[in-house]
Amino acid sequence: MSVDMRTFLAHVELANPITTAAGCASSGQELSQFFDLHRLGALTTRSITMAPRAGRPTPRMAETPSGMLNAVGLQGPGIEAFLERELPWLAQRGIKTIVSIGGGTVAEYSELARRLADAPGVTALEVNLSCPNMEDRGRVFAREGSAAAEVIASVRSIMRYDVPVVAKLAPDVADIVAVARACVDAGADALSMINNPLGMAIDTEALRPSLAAVTGGLSGPAILPLAVRCVWQVHAALPGVPLIGVGGVMSGQDAFQLVLAGACAVGVGTALFHDPYACLRIERELEDLLRARGFQRLADAVGLAHRPPGSAPRHLLVDTEESTP
Amino acid sequence: MQVTGTVLTTRRVDAYHALTVVAPGIAERYRPGHFVSVAVGGPHTSMVTRRALSIHDVKADYGGTVELVFTTRGPGTAWLAERRARDTLDLVGPLGRPFPLPRDPAHCVLVGSEYGSAVLFPLADALLARGCRVDFVLGGAGAERVFGAMRARRMATTTTLTTEDGSLGLRGKVTDALPSVIADTRADVVYACAPMETLRSVTAVAMEFDIPVQAAVEESMACGIGVCMTCVLPVIGDDGATRMVRACVEGPVFRGERVRFEDVGTIPFDALGAPGGGARHVS
Numbered sequence: 001m002s003v004d005m006r007t008f009l010a011h012v013e014l015a016n017p018i019t020t021a022a023g024c025a026s027s028g029q030e031l032s033q034f035f036d037l038h039r040l041g042a043l044t045t046r047s048i049t050m051a052p053r054a055g056r057p058t059p060r061m062a063e064t065p066s067g068m069l070n071a072v073g074l075q076g077p078g079i080e081a082f083l084e085r086e087l088p089w090l091a092q093r094g095i096k097t098i099v100s101i102g103g104g105t106v107a108e109y110s111e112l113a114r115r116l117a118d119a120p121g122v123t124a125l126e127v128n129l130s131c132p133n134m135e136d137r138g139r140v141f142a143r144e145g146s147a148a149a150e151v152i153a154s155v156r157s158i159m160r161y162d163v164p165v166v167a168k169l170a171p172d173v174a175d176i177v178a179v180a181r182a183c184v185d186a187g188a189d190a191l192s193m194i195n196n197p198l199g200m201a202i203d204t205e206a207l208r209p210s211l212a213a214v215t216g217g218l219s220g221p222a223i224l225p226l227a228v229r230c231v232w233q234v235h236a237a238l239p240g241v242p243l244i245g246v247g248g249v250m251s252g253q254d255a256f257q258l259v260l261a262g263a264c265a266v267g268v269g270t271a272l273f274h275d276p277y278a279c280l281r282i283e284r285e286l287e288d289l290l291r292a293r294g295f296q297r298l299a300d301a302v303g304l305a306h307r308p309p310g311s312a313p314r315h316l317l318v319d320t321e322e323s324t325p
Numbered sequence: 326m327q328v329t330g331t332v333l334t335t336r337r338v339d340a341y342h343a344l345t346v347v348a349p350g351i352a353e354r355y356r357p358g359h360f361v362s363v364a365v366g367g368p369h370t371s372m373v374t375r376r377a378l379s380i381h382d383v384k385a386d387y388g389g390t391v392e393l394v395f396t397t398r399g400p401g402t403a404w405l406a407e408r409r410a411r412d413t414l415d416l417v418g419p420l421g422r423p424f425p426l427p428r429d430p431a432h433c434v435l436v437g438s439e440y441g442s443a444v445l446f447p448l449a450d451a452l453l454a455r456g457c458r459v460d461f462v463l464g465g466a467g468a469e470r471v472f473g474a475m476r477a478r479r480m481a482t483t484t485t486l487t488t489e490d491g492s493l494g495l496r497g498k499v500t501d502a503l504p505s506v507i508a509d510t511r512a513d514v515v516y517a518c519a520p521m522e523t524l525r526s527v528t529a530v531a532m533e534f535d536i537p538v539q540a541a542v543e544e545s546m547a548c549g550i551g552v553c554m555t556c557v558l559p560v561i562g563d564d565g566a567t568r569m570v571r572a573c574v575e576g577p578v579f580r581g582e583r584v585r586f587e588d589v590g591t592i593p594f595d596a597l598g599a600p601g602g603g604a605r606h607v608s
Contacts, residue, residue: 031552
């Protein structure tokens with residue numbers, strides 16, 4: 001018996017909950033030589049900026065215990081080239097695409113939303129409020145609810161009503177629930193968490209920081225518990241809001257943790273660097289885990305770990321009721 | 326493609342390690358200059374990035390084998406060095422853009438420093454098969470760090486060896502010997518694989534002689550397949566604009582004169598999308 005893996009991101013149905021994490025699938029074409037991108041729940045693009053960006057100097061990457069630091073600096077072709085080449089390539093193939101956008105000002109986010117509002121092939125818009133690589137260190141929108149809300153409200157007012165706006169949140173905040181609530185109040189249809197927390201490594205041979213940019217975003221299994229905690233807290237406070245859980249997912253079991261904490265979709269990032277087929281493997285492993293625990297639908301497992309102690313899992317109760325006519 | 330390969334043999338080559346792995350899918354598609362990425366540390370490892378390794382040899386035995394050459398530089402390559410026959414390895418490849426080969430027989434000088442030389446041997450085979458003349462210039466810090474000197478001597482018309490401590494061949498760097506080799510062999514093209522600084526000097530020498538140079542760069546990579554954006558370097562495109570391109574998919578082989586070696590490790594101010602450079606479209 002197969003498990004119903006369909007999930008909803010606001011009103012948009014995805015065939016399965018596994019998406020690529022922003023910035024980890026480049027334009028999508030690189031991964032398509034390994035597997036059929038239609039098998040993803042959705043592909044999330046790298047964060048698209050207005051102007052082309054050359055990014056940060058190298059070294060941009062340092063391996064750390066159970067993870068890695070990156071300081072790529074949103075290298076990308078800019079919105080023009082994205083709309084001309086990358087998005088049509090995905091749209092023509094009918095690949096569900098979550099377009100991530102990044103900007104330095106509210107006006108820049110708004111302009112990006114305007115350019116994407118009429119573009120075919122945008123399944124959802126993810127607003128990167130929290131990229132720790134941005135040059136403009138004074139404006140990390142995700143650190144403050146009001147700044148994040150301003151961006152979300154503007155983008156939401158511009159995007160078509162049928163394209164969900166997803167706010168991507170950072171874990172480097174005093175109260176992630178407050179930022180999440182501010183984004184939802186401003187009109188975010190869903191939330192994605194977590195972006196990379198900032199980290200740093202020092203090269204003990206060179207006696208200097210390992211990254212040219214000094215600090216970088218930490219990703220990989222090291223941050224999974226951080227992601228589970230953030231998803232848990234936000235789902236507890238805002239149980240009706242769809243969450244994309246992202247952060248250090250390497251296996252179906254990791255994805256299952258995020259689902260049980262309250263995520264209805266799961267982003268896979270650093271695992272793709274290790275294994276280009278990671279999304280397919282994780283989807284299969286998650287389905288196997290759900291089946292082994294008697295779930296018929298993924299939706300029944302979302303947020304299940306929040307049930308009060310002593311109560312039986314909902315999906316098993318339903319089963320017994322149905323089998324006693 | 327991804328292949329779970331079985332280690333056939335392991336050996337030490339001078340100061341380096343070589344692993345022969347049964348990987349039919351990769352061996353079949355391989356062309357000189359391609360590389361593979363290897364997952365290190367086993368299934369429950371804490372090492373999340375793959376290691377990019379150069380291919381030294383490809384054989385048809387056992388359906389197809391590849392020989393990978395590396396030096397131990399950290400816990401990942403140390404783990405690789407501990408692999409024994411019958412262990413399995415997770416390989417993805419062949420990756421990257423291979424060396425372009427001349428259409429007509431040409432005089433080719435192949436320059437390699439340290440274990441960068443490894444990729445030049447399958448290239449030399451391909452060049453010889455096309456009737457090219459092949460001459461090697463190989464170097465390293467000391468005699469044990471000059472990779473493949475014996476094999477080069479068997480294949481090439483001439484082989485020039487250099488060591489910085491003078492323990493083998495000429496004392497100095499490969500670029501000290503290169504001008505006379507180019508002149509003596511009336512070389513038409515230079516192929517090189519070496520650290521960035523050496524490639525920079527090799528390119529300068531080749532440009533002096535006004536001959537093309539195909540340089541394979543050794544950048545550190547996390548994924549090897551073009552998604553992580555960490556292995557970039559500034560390269561001048563056909564349109565004259567400098568872009569930060571990925572060594573893994575746009576390279577690792579570049580036309581030397583197109584690579585801005587002096588700017589590697591920086592974002593040149595005139596690169597496409599450089600901070601402060603070009604017009605910003607913010608309204």
